[in-house]
Amino acid sequence: MKILVTGGAGFIGSAVVRHIIENTKESVVNVDKLTYAGNLESITTISDNERYSFVQADICDAQAMADLFSKYQPMAVMHLAAESHVDRSIDGPSDFIQTNIIGTFTLLEAARKFWSGLANDKKVAFRFHHISTDEVYGDLDGTDDLFTEETSYEPSSPYSASKASSDHLVRAWHRTYGFPVIVTNCSNNYGPYHFPEKLIPHVILNALDRKPLPIYGDGSQIRDWLYVEDHARALYKVVTEGIVGETYNIGGHNEKKNIEVVETLCAILDELKPIAGNSAFVSSDISSYKELITFVKDRPGHDVRYAIDASKIERELGWVPIETFETGIRKTVQWYLRNENWWQRVLTGDYQLERIGDK
Template identity: 85%
Template structure:
């Protein structure tokens, strides 16, 4: 296969790119405009591979998308390009509407026009795989329910509303035009190469630098955590084996309160990088990283609980996560400890660690 992946220099996208190049015989066209969260160093390990191609472009550019389809003749699209941080969407929603809604529309139209010209097996085998989030379903506060593929949409933030809109567009292009699509909605991802504004890397890096660890509200918000390399395997399963028109929820079976996640990270750091061995604490009397935890005012519209029912993808495609939260979170901390050059270069840019979210 020749798989066109949008957002392939981002956190989840780069994991998908690495998985495909390292574990399959397929080729990849990585289309990424390299915004603040896109980092080509995340795919540096495979950047010289003969089956890897990189196109720096914005999915909102219709002409470039058309030319990219014509040049590379993809057999499938995996659409991951998106603005993805809730806090940023609250501060500046316009960019989220442009990328997540209009960008998806532009890509759908480029894919549709390309698909209409295909013949025989090339046309019948083509897939447009749209990767989305569990946040489109809204909030499970006060229930023991799980999000299923039939859960009604009730997005709470500008980010989740823009992703819900893109989901609806993709399904409409299937219903109206017959474009062969599949959709996935995933829970919170974590793991290597995660941009430092998100909860887990934010806590790790602030802790290592002896900075406060701000937790929204009382930290009781619950998220289901999915190791990013497990997610990459699931996404490849869906694009190669998923049924056209179907939706698959992908979760890690790891519901945790935000405060539990932060405390777990502190405990692992206490074990792997004790404060007594961290020069950032040379003038501090602290004994544990957990002493850095502070509680801050909750963000507007903060959903209390997300939880995914991933039984459909297990039953129909045979996918289950390989990592438990305990194994995955320790691997993640170890990766950040062993890859300081990567995250130091990220932090040296314009972005500063000022906000923290549950997603």
């Protein structure tokens, strides 16, 4: 089967592409606009594989999307292309409306027109898998409630509102046209190749460079953390085994306060990269990375708690995460310590200089 993956040069998308090429016999067409967070260096391990193709294109470009379906004839779409950073959505929401809403609509229409022309057996086999976020649900009261697939939508930010809108579009295309869609909503991802603007890589890299480790408010916000490679396995299982019209929540079973996450990162760095051996701390007056923690003004509309009930995907598809937070976060820190060339090129922007016209 040939799978079209949108946003396959991004953090989660690249993990999906690597997983499919390395662990299955499927072919992948990776479609990515290559904005600031798209990085072809995240998929160099599989980029020469004969089952892999890359196309630089914008999902908002209707003709480009139509041409893709015509040329590659995919039997599944895994739609991950999205603007995804909450802070950026607060500062500049227009890109989020354009990519997450208009882009999803444009891709849906291109896929639906392609699907409509397929022979009946291929029509039945076709899947459009829309990958979304738990942030569409808003936040939870107390410490016991969980997001289920039936939780009402109450998005809090321009980002989550744009993703909620795209979810509604996908489900409407299923009900109105009979278009074969599946939706997944995931908790916070972390792991290798994560763009440094997000909390975990931002803290790791700031700590290594003796910069403040900013925490919004008092750091009591709770998130459910999902190791990205676990998520990639879940997404492949959904697109190949999931039921059309269904929604599956994907979570890591790892609820942590933001302050706990940062303190854990500091403790691992204290062990693996002690300040005494870090050249950024010449004549240092501190003994632990925890001393760099700085509390800053909370962001507008900041959700307090997210937590996923992932029992449906476990019950119906047999997926459970392999990594605990403790194993996954250690692997993540180790990866950043071993792959300085990757994140240094991201921080300087050098990776962008080689991406246009590479394939």
